[in-house]
Amino acid sequence: MNPHLPKFLFLLLACAAAAGAAEHALKQPRPDLFTGGQPSAQQLRDAARSGVTTVIDLRMPQEDRGYDEAAVAEQLGLRYVRLPIDGAGGISEANARTLDRLLGQDTGTTLLHCASGNRAGALLALAQARVHGAPVDAALQFGRDAGLTSLEPAVRTALEQPPAH
Numbered sequence: 001m002n003p004h005l006p007k008f009l010f011l012l013l014a015c016a017a018a019a020g021a022a023e024h025a026l027k028q029p030r031p032d033l034f035t036g037g038q039p040s041a042q043q044l045r046d047a048a049r050s051g052v053t054t055v056i057d058l059r060m061p062q063e064d065r066g067y068d069e070a071a072v073a074e075q076l077g078l079r080y081v082r083l084p085i086d087g088a089g090g091i092s093e094a095n096a097r098t099l100d101r102l103l104g105q106d107t108g109t110t111l112l113h114c115a116s117g118n119r120a121g122a123l124l125a126l127a128q129a130r131v132h133g134a135p136v137d138a139a140l141q142f143g144r145d146a147g148l149t150s151l152e153p154a155v156r157t158a159l160e161q162p163p164a165h
Contacts, residue, residue: 027117029146033103035112035120036147041067044111048076053108056099058085058119079106085119088154093164096126117147124148125155130163 026036039047044055055073059065061084073080081102085095103110112120125143128134134142136159143155 026111027145027147029124029142032106032109033112033146034109035117035124037113037116038065039069039111039113041069041072044069044072044076044078047111048078051109052078052111054079054081054106054110056081056083056102056110056112058083058099058112058114058123060084060086063115085114085123087119088151090119091122091126091151091154091158093126093130093158093161096123096158097131097164099123100127100131112146116149118149118151121146121148122151122155125152126158129159 026034028034034047034052038059039055047055055069055078057065057069057080059082061082070080070082083095083099083102085091099112103112112124114120121143124146125139125148128142129136129139136156139159140148140152140155143152148155
């Protein structure tokens with residue numbers, strides 16, 4: 001694990017708190033993955049300096065990021081991937097599998113975000129159950145650890161559907 005990642009997490013948490021967004025502070029559900037709400041341009045710079053190699057953005061194209069996130073990520077040498085998830089309607093096994101595949105392509109550390117971390121946690125929970133075979137309760141807890149809140153009913157509904165093959 002990158003020895004600078006704890007410093008990185010501290011910096012991002014401090015920036016989030018200073019911006020009045022403590023409720024959207026980054027989470028770290030596993031060592032190579034940070035999840036949370038919309039990062040600022042400064043947070044992306046801090047992330048790149050601290051070893052993050054990929055940013056996965058789950059926000060829809062029309063959602064305002066406050067700056068050109070893709071351009072800043074590119075300038076920093078970060079791999080930037082968009083996987084637009086439209087709220088509860090986007091919480092599907094297909095999207096969870098796509099996210100899991102994207103996460104598997106990164107050999108470094110990933111910053112996965114939406115506006116608050118809720119969509120990130122929802123898709124991660126669904127992937128834990130459907131892709132990795134975790135029991136539902138464990139998958140939902142992983143999702144909560146990653147930011148899942150109000151989309152938990154959508155995850156439960158998706159888990160009630162027959163698995164895709």
